[in-house]
Amino acid sequence: MKNFIVLTCFLLLIYSCNRSISLQYTPPEIVSGNTGIDLIENSGAGQTVYIIEATGNVEIASYFIGGDDADLLTLNNNTVSLDANPDFEVKSSYSFEVTVSDAEGDISEIQGVSFSIIDLDETPPFVLNFCENGFAGEYPCNNYDLIAHIDLTTLGGDSGNDCWGWTDPASGKEYALMGLNTGTSFIDISDLEFPRIIGFLPTHTTNSSWRDIKTYGNYAFIVSEAPGHGMQVFDLTKLGNVPTNQPPETFTSDAHYDGFGDAHNIVINDAQGYAYAVGTSAYSGGPHFIDISNPLNPVAAGGYGEDAYSHDAQVVTYNGPDTDYTGKEILIGSNQNEVVIVDVTDKMNPTQITKTGYPNIGYTHQGWFTEDQNYFILGDELDELNFGGNTRNIIFDFTDLDNPSVHMNYYGPTTAIDHNGYVKGNDYYLANYSAGIRVIDITAISNETMTEIGYFDTYPSNDNASFNGVWNVYPYFESGNIIISDINTGFYIVRKSE
Missing domain, CATH: 2.130.10.10 (YVTN repeat-like/Quinoprotein amine dehydrogenase)
Known part of the structure; x- marks a missing residue:
């Protein structure tokens, strides 16, 4: 009878600890916001537009992008970049979605992100007389x-x-x-x-x-x-x-x-x-x-x-x-x-x-x-x-x-x-x-x-x-x-x- 009581207390202790850990656990959360980095048009391809930052009490294991313009972007670890040279006249803004997962396999909520292309005045500068034929x-x-x-x-x-x-x-x-x-x-x-x-x-x-x-x-x-x-x-x-x-x-x-x-x-x-x-x-x-x-x-x-x-x-x-x-x-x-x-x-x-x-x-x-x-x-x-x-x-x-x-x-x-x-x-x-x-x-x-x-x-x-x-x-x-x-x-x- 004494051994039964000890075993019962031990099992109750394990249950209590697991329940405590379970109560403290939270899924990963993206904290880098919904605004990417705006780019000046014609400033070059491959520029960073967003860096994914997330918190959680289990290590972040993977990063993902999806949504409307994901095919136009590249994800390298937690950094998102625009593949093309930004051109306001071709596309003035981009939107995509990001998620992360932790080492336990849990996935964050979807975070929508957008960024814009800054338009430049591309009117050729004024010239009074071009240098032609010397x-x-x-x-x-x-x-x-x-x-x-x-x-x-x-x-x-x-x-x-x-x-x-x-x-x-x-x-x-x-x-x-x-x-x-x-x-x-x-x-x-x-x-x-x-x-x-x-x-x-x-x-x-x-x-x-x-x-x-x-x-x-x-x-x-x-x-x-x-x-x-x-x-x-x-x-x-x-x-x-x-x-x-x-x-x-x-x-x-x-x-x-x-x-x-x-x-x-x-x-x-x-x-x-x-x-x-x-x-x-x-x-x-x-x-x-x-x-x-x-x-x-x-x-x-x-x-x-x-x-x-x-x-x-x-x-x-x-x-x-x-x-x-x-x-x-x-x-x-x-x-x-x-x-x-x-x-x-x-x-x-x-x-x-x-x-x-x-x-x-x-x-x-x-x-x-x-x-x-x-x-x-x-x-x-x-x-x-x-x-x-x-x-x-x-x-x-x-x-x-x-x-x-x-x-x-x-x-x-x-x-x-x-x-x-x-x-x-x-x-x-x-x-x-x-x-x-x-x-x-x-x-x-x-x-x-x-x-x-x-x-x-x-x-x-x-x-x-x-x-x-x-x-x-x-x-x-x-x-x-x-x-x-x-x-x-x-x-x-x-x-x-x-």
Whole structure:
């Protein structure tokens, strides 16, 4: 009898435990919701549209899809992807069903899921004149179309000089900043068919053929060789507040810096919040440092005057191959008769790293790093005049900043003078005076190869070695629109031919 009681209690205990476990068990539940990942049309096949997530107190063993559009999808473990390249005009939305099962074989409830394809405006961008048979209208060209042109009179000046660009982070609109002998014009280029002059900022003192513009954040910084001009600071966000039906507004500066009078150029390192005015009467014409971290209150921050007059410069936060200078703020000065490399990290104690020359120096004018900072592409403004021959760019090997060397010379197809040049990706955009802009592939620069892949000539009269034609080119708009300032004929927008 005693043994019977013990066995009975043991069986009751097992029953009680099983019943307790049974009460705690729940089937799997999908918790990833009913909304998939919307895709932008024409963004590529095989993109993820949904990731199945489920909970349960038994391990999830399998995932399943079904429903209307399941045949158009692929399931890999718990990830659902769209097989085709999304195209809004073919199919604007998709729906399907998902279930999961656990290790016990229990299946979740069906979860419906849908996602959409985001429609893009696929209207071809406006083109004023296509580049066909070597011409876009009256302009010689190769691989670049003319989008727009505004003449000097309409812009409000007698001659053009520098240009730069700014994109409004709030609206995404692109604006061109066009330098003139009389001041600066601001142009809304978001409507390519009808670019609109928003307004004009007059020179701070007198007219001058030399004006230079750079941006930092939402502000433009403008210098000129006009006596007593100093540095104008202009709040670019005001451009979006000018009504579309209003004629161009005459603006005033939002701040002014008078730590120098005239300056040939201004350089800005976006990463650090410092501007560098070059070619002023201070620091023997070397870079004059200005703290612009508060753009409306620019503050003098020192300077460097140990080398020759600096005509132009580039300043970068260095991340190139010479690890001795990683993270340092490095200035490359184009100083009339030499290239100088200066560590300007400590504004109170800038230190020359080295300086270097090259054969047949005419006037060391301006240069730009390749994006990997291995090479520096220099333009000499007077070598074509002084020594003859075609357009020449001198390429320096900067892999060791203490020991730069000439890597190669690049010669263009014309005798025109080179002015300003900029690198974007594997392309070098050269403002080549009377030969317009030239676009040069630098993919194989390490192998001493540079290849012209396009051009647009705003000065069709000739390609002589003269100071006519293109002063500057700005290639950095995300849209691919390229703006050009021409000394003689004004403002242009061009774009690579499709």
